[in-house]
Amino acid sequence: MLENWQNGGFSIYLHWPFCEAKCPYCDFNSYVSASIDQDAWKSAYLREIDRYADELPGRVVQSIFFGGGTPSLMEPSTVQAVIDRVATRFSVANDIEITLEANPSSVEASRFSDYRTAGVNRVSLGVQALNDPDLKRLGRLHSAAEAVRAMEIAQNAFDRASFDLIYARQNQSVSDWTAELKQALTMGFSHLSLYQLTIESGTAFGDRYKRGKLGGLPSEDDSADMYDVTVEMCKAAGIPMYEVSNFAAPGEQSNHNLIYWRYGDYVGIGPGAHGRFSHPERTRTATETPLSPAKWLQAALAGRDQETRQLLSAEEQGVEFLLMGLRLREGVSLDRFTELAGQDLSPNILAELESEGVIIRRDDQIIVSDQYVKLLNAVLERLIED
Amino acid sequence: MTQLSHIRNFSIVAHIDHGKSTLADRLIQETQTVADRDMKAQLLDAMDIERERGITIKANTVRLDYTADNGEKYVLNLIDTPGHVDFAYEVSRSMRAVEGSLLVVDSTQGVEAQTLANVYQAIDADHEIVPVFNKIDLPASDVDRVAEQVEDVIGIDASGAIAVSAKTGQGIHEVLEAIVNVLPAPEGDPDGPFKAMLVDSWYDAYLGVVVLIRVIDGHLKKGERIKFMSNGAVYPVDRVGVFRPAMQNADILGPGEIGFLTASIKQVRDTRVGDTITHEKKGATVPLPGFNPSVPVVFCGLFPVDSAEFEDLRDAIEKLALNDASFSYEMETSAALGFGFRCGFLGLLHLEVIRDRIEREYNIELITTAPSVVYHVFMKDGSMTELHNPADMPDPSTIDHIEEPRIKATILVPDDFLGDVLKLCQDRRGIQLDLSYAGSRAMVVYDLPLNEVVFDFYDRLKSVTKGYASFDYQLEGYREDNLVKMSVLVNDEPVDALSMMVHRDRAEMRGRAMCEKLKDLIPRHMFKIPIQAAIGGKVIARETLSALRKDVTAKCYGGDATRKRKLLDKQKAGKKKMRQFGKVDIPQEAFISALKMDN
Numbered sequence: 013m014l015e016n017w018q019n020g021g022f023s024i025y026l027h028w029p030f031c032e033a034k035c036p037y038c039d040f041n042s043y044v045s046a047s048i049d050q051d052a053w054k055s056a057y058l059r060e061i062d063r064y065a066d067e068l069p070g071r072v073v074q075s076i077f078f079g080g081g082t083p084s085l086m087e088p089s090t091v092q093a094v095i096d097r098v099a100t101r102f103s104v105a106n107d108i109e110i111t112l113e114a115n116p117s118s119v120e121a122s123r124f125s126d127y128r129t130a131g132v133n134r135v136s137l138g139v140q141a142l143n144d145p146d147l148k149r150l151g152r153l154h155s156a157a158e159a160v161r162a163m164e165i166a167q168n169a170f171d172r173a174s175f176d177l178i179y180a181r182q183n184q185s186v187s188d189w190t191a192e193l194k195q196a197l198t199m200g201f202s203h204l205s206l207y208q209l210t211i212e213s214g215t216a217f218g219d220r221y222k223r224g225k226l227g228g229l230p231s232e233d234d235s236a237d238m239y240d241v242t243v244e245m246c247k248a249a250g251i252p253m254y255e256v257s258n259f260a261a262p263g264e265q266s267n268h269n270l271i272y273w274r275y276g277d278y279v280g281i282g283p284g285a286h287g288r289f290s291h292p293e294r295t296r297t298a299t300e301t302p303l304s305p306a307k308w309l310q311a312a313l314a315g316r317d318q319e320t321r322q323l324l325s326a327e328e329q330g331v332e333f334l335l336m337g338l339r340l341r342e343g344v345s346l347d348r349f350t351e352l353a354g355q356d357l358s359p360n361i362l363a364e365l366e367s368e369g370v371i372i373r374r375d376d377q378i379i380v381s382d383q384y385v386k387l388l389n390a391v392l393e394r395l396i397e398d
Numbered sequence: 399m400t401q402l403s404h405i406r407n408f409s410i411v412a413h414i415d416h417g418k419s420t421l422a423d424r425l426i427q428e429t430q431t432v433a434d435r436d437m438k439a440q441l442l443d444a445m446d447i448e449r450e451r452g453i454t455i456k457a458n459t460v461r462l463d464y465t466a467d468n469g470e471k472y473v474l475n476l477i478d479t480p481g482h483v484d485f486a487y488e489v490s491r492s493m494r495a496v497e498g499s500l501l502v503v504d505s506t507q508g509v510e511a512q513t514l515a516n517v518y519q520a521i522d523a524d525h526e527i528v529p530v531f532n533k534i535d536l537p538a539s540d541v542d543r544v545a546e547q548v549e550d551v552i553g554i555d556a557s558g559a560i561a562v563s564a565k566t567g568q569g570i571h572e573v574l575e576a577i578v579n580v581l582p583a584p585e586g587d588p589d590g591p592f593k594a595m596l597v598d599s600w601y602d603a604y605l606g607v608v609v610l611i612r613v614i615d616g617h618l619k620k621g622e623r624i625k626f627m628s629n630g631a632v633y634p635v636d637r638v639g640v641f642r643p644a645m646q647n648a649d650i651l652g653p654g655e656i657g658f659l660t661a662s663i664k665q666v667r668d669t670r671v672g673d674t675i676t677h678e679k680k681g682a683t684v685p686l687p688g689f690n691p692s693v694p695v696v697f698c699g700l701f702p703v704d705s706a707e708f709e710d711l712r713d714a715i716e717k718l719a720l721n722d723a724s725f726s727y728e729m730e731t732s733a734a735l736g737f738g739f740r741c742g743f744l745g746l747l748h749l750e751v752i753r754d755r756i757e758r759e760y761n762i763e764l765i766t767t768a769p770s771v772v773y774h775v776f777m778k779d780g781s782m783t784e785l786h787n788p789a790d791m792p793d794p795s796t797i798d799h800i801e802e803p804r805i806k807a808t809i810l811v812p813d814d815f816l817g818d819v820l821k822l823c824q825d826r827r828g829i830q831l832d833l834s835y836a837g838s839r840a841m842v843v844y845d846l847p848l849n850e851v852v853f854d855f856y857d858r859l860k861s862v863t864k865g866y867a868s869f870d871y872q873l874e875g876y877r878e879d880n881l882v883k884m885s886v887l888v889n890d891e892p893v894d895a896l897s898m899m900v901h902r903d904r905a906e907m908r909g910r911a912m913c914e915k916l917k918d919l920i921p922r923h924m925f926k927i928p929i930q931a932a933i934g935g936k937v938i939a940r941e942t943l944s945a946l947r948k949d950v951t952a953k954c955y956g957g958d959a960t961r962k963r964k965l966l967d968k969q970k971a972g973k974k975k976m977r978q979f980g981k982v983d984i985p986q987e988a989f990i991s992a993l994k995m996d997n
Contacts, residue, residue, distance in 0.1 A: 210952040236947035286957040386948035
């Protein structure tokens with residue numbers, strides 16, 4: 013088996029599962045907890061880093077990502093300890109990107125400089141909306157004004173900063189969103205993550221939706237229009253789309269997320285974290301840890317292996333490679349697909365999709381054309397047809 | 399062999415869920431026909447589908463030995479009959495095989511539609527009827543009200559009614575006594591030539607065809623040679639016996655008795671319900687009256703979802719046909735659906751039962767095409783062909799005229815729903831023949847085209863009357879009408895499996911409804927899809943399914959790869975359940991759902 017990870021890079025994801033409140037749209041593995049033993053969590057993370065360092069010697073870490081949950085509730089010293097341990101146990105790239113997700117509240121903003129000192133060089137702010145009534149409806153604890161202040165602090169504290177907005181919200185019209193995005197684009201960020209509100213089952217919104225109690229969601233046509241408008245406006249503002257819901261100035265992309273999309277290797281640490289990595293002698297392994305923070309913590313402290321591991325088949329790797337990679341505007345390499353999947357994509361289907369203008373071929377690369385990006389599922393379905 | 403005077407043959411008439419099977423179970427238990435440890439609920443309903451739907455499709459039977467309060471030993475034979483209109487002929491035959499009925503009415507509910515339809519069958523068969531009011535253990539039970547209803551609505555004497563709880567066993571002894579004391583003993587000539595009625599038959603993997611008979615005259619023993627009077631076929635009898643309810647061999651079956659015979663008969667088709675069986679030599683010369691083999695009246699195509707399963711489907715269909723004389727089939731090829739079978743059924747329930755059994759017992763996923771009836775197509779050259787499949791419609795320029803089957807439908811319905819029922823019949827091109835009242839119930843008789851009934855008439859009738867209507871029909875022959883073939887085009891490709899015969903005046907309406915339905919049933923694609931209905935080259939209705947605009951805008955990071963991959967697998971599996979017409983995927987349920995007219 014080839015060392016395919018070199019094509020995609022190597023990174024570490026660390027999951028902090030706690031939040032101050034659970035947002036009604038969020039289906040991430042997050043919990044509200046009255047007391048958190050920061051020291052215990054710190055030791056658990058460190059032990060896990062050691063365990064993976066033993067398993068994957070010689071890897072060069074290109075990025076670390078603190079996700080959650082709300083990692084801006086972590087003590088800066090915990091963050092620092094994690095970063096230091098990674099640097100001791102692995103080789104790290106000179107230009108390593110270390111991102112922390114943060115809520116734009118004043119309390120958290122006050123810790124930004126400590127995170128900076130700890131080694132965090134990029135922050136991703138969960139702003140989500142720029143007006144108070146919508147923030148409230150999304151269950152966010154910060155106000156719009158607070159968010160704007162936090163954004164300014166973040167821009168000063170870190171080398172790079174990004175923020176998230178959720179659109180296609182309840183009672184949001186295309187012009188409402190256009191105005192909000194216009195405002196967002198004036199704030200001088202070189203990276204934005206812009207997601208459409210998706211109703212996931214198992215969330216408060218999901219329950220309300222099932223009961224028919226979640227009104228005012230935009231029609232499919234309106235949300236498609238909002239998407240188109242988003243792509244255009246960001247392009248005009250100099251931060252073109254580089255992935256389905258991510259926009260950045262040239263060179264400002266999230267390196268960590270690029271590793272996912274380029275189907276690189278990543279280790280997932282923390283409850284509910286996923287990993288994908290290859291050993292030279294083995295096929296690619298998918299890992300997944302238990303969702304329960306208590307269970308994870310206990311096992312990690314005891315130094316036990318706790319993740320479920322699955323060796324991915326060639327076919328599964330091929331599918332994952334496509335579904336991640338085709339989200340990128342740079343597209344995917346057909347040769348690498350063949351290498352992973354052990355077979356070529358059907359030349360007939362490729363030709364058909366190309367003639368319909370669904371995909372563009374550039375030498376070894378295929379790219380989903382602009383108007384079909386938001387139909388990626390349908391495109392994938394056809395690509396992997398038997 | 400039991401003397402005629404000590405035999406009682408009976409059936410149980412009831413509306414669904416009024417407790418027919420529970421009562422039967424209790425009778426079996428009370429007479430200790432089955433050891434307690436072998437009792438399971440609803441012993442007589444053998445097939446899963448029956449058990450799930452709570453309906454009995456084939457006639458089942460059980461023989462009970464009962465020592466009455468008068469000290470005499472009696473043999474009680476219960477025949478449990480199917481209750482659905484599709485099997486009306488089988489029901490009427492079963493009723494002719496017994497002399498009395500227990501009319502079971504849920505005392506918390508009262509008389510309901512199906513009670514009426516079935517009790518009239520029993521009255522037609524000259525049965526003595528014992529009303530049994532069930533579920534008296536429930537607080538809502540009102541025996542007096544139900545007795546009044548039985549007298550008013552059905553018009554039979556309810557003074558001898560027995561109040562029971564089949565659940566607790568209360569009143570079961572009284573039921574057995576009433577069977578002995580109220581129901582008449584069968585009549586027959588023990589010394590006459592052997593004559594028996596074929597009540598039902600089915601295939602058993604070990605014994606071949608098992609034939610359920612009611613002996614009228616004479617005797618039957620193992621080793622004797624018998625003759626089926628309808629076709630003259632002769633067989634040596636391998637065994638005779640009775641059901642308790644498991645099969646038990648007997649030496650001899652005599653007049654009045656109900657039991658089975660096996661005779662190395664290979665196919666159920668050779669044993670037609672209602673036929674008369676006699677001895678080969680010195681047999682009866684005059685058959686029992688009323689033999690009238692049932693013929694399929696509803697046809698549809700059955701295709702395997704996975705074309706590789708065609709041979710498995712053939713196997714399944716052949717096996718089912720062995721056990722069901724009223725089910726017919728022939729191979730069919732569809733441009734859209736590949737290889738399959740054109741199958742004929744007694745009605746829509748029969749169709750559903752067969753389809754469910756193929757899917758369940760043989761594990762083959764099926765696409766079922768539009769149900770159709772048999773048209774008589776008269777050509778200009780004077781010849782006539784039977785059209786079983788709209789796809790086979792000859793060139794219209796060569797056709798002189800087309801005749802369609804008509805039925806005489808009898809519907810009993812509570813007053814409140816009469817208007818809706820009349821409208822439904824009117825909408826389906828019905829001609830009213832009669833309208834009369836029995837108590838607060840109306841009886842309407844309509845002349846209806848069968849093709850208007852096969853789609854979803856029964857469902858609609860049930861829904862507009864909240865289940866209170868009972869419906870029965872008989873075929874009344876063929877009549878000419880202005881019938882045309884309507885084809886359906888999806889993305890300009892004809893979908894042969896959706897083409898149908900319609901009345902010209904109703905074509906636009908049906909076409910429009912079909913296109914609208916398909917627009918909802920076909921998922922949006924990456925391109926827009928025109929959906930058209932056409933007669934010949936002329937488009938009579940058109941809808942456009944707009945293109946899918948977005949299907950992915952959610953975030954997707956490292957933790958989502960597995961979930962997304964599984965989602966794609968699911969999508970792929972879902973797609974396998976669809977059929978491709980050109981570039982368009984049509985889900986299976988579209989083929990049936992598109993034909994239902996309105997909801």
